[in-house]
Amino acid sequence: MTARFQRGDRVRVRANGQRGHIRTPGYVRGKTGWIEAVHGEFRNPESLAYGGDGLPKRALYLVAFDQADLWGRRYRGAEGDRLTVDIFEHWLDPVGGDND
């Protein structure tokens, strides 16, 4: 499979209530950020965790968020601070153009 997103693409993290062994932190679910880097393809931990083979491999991205978007007024750091998280492609939806 090839990576669906490229550096700079805006993406929203899915907030679908999925349970189980997920590696997408709660504080980014439902939040919008952008692709900072494409890490490559890796076996899926959501399957590996239960003895599965983790295939097909999934594209993994470094996704960046504005701290203010994550924490709102609770964030007291500098304006423009960012936070980056590794997120698999099946957790991301495109944002932008007519859909945004």
Place this chain on the structure above:
Amino acid sequence: MDDEVRAVHDRGGRPDAGPIDRTEHQLEDWEHLAEGISGALSAKGIRCTDESRRAMESLPPDVYESLKYYERWIAGAEIILIEKGILTREEIDAKVAELDQRWGAG
């Protein structure tokens, strides 16, 4: 995110999480042993990292919170070993009782 169910290990930004304890400490012998046994389980192909994490995350939240870092590793290893039929809970408990007796632990 309000609808999202966050498991016990998913702590980032939790208002009640409290500050991070950054105190450094020398690892004790049992902690090195826990690390060694976990490495051996991986090297033997008995479990992968994601299985180990999933096992730890499946501990009841109050148990998870009460355990130290490497105690969670040990608890996770027990879950995997039982799950895969390599040891039984009874065998593990019997061995622990035997060691408690030998070492005079209460």
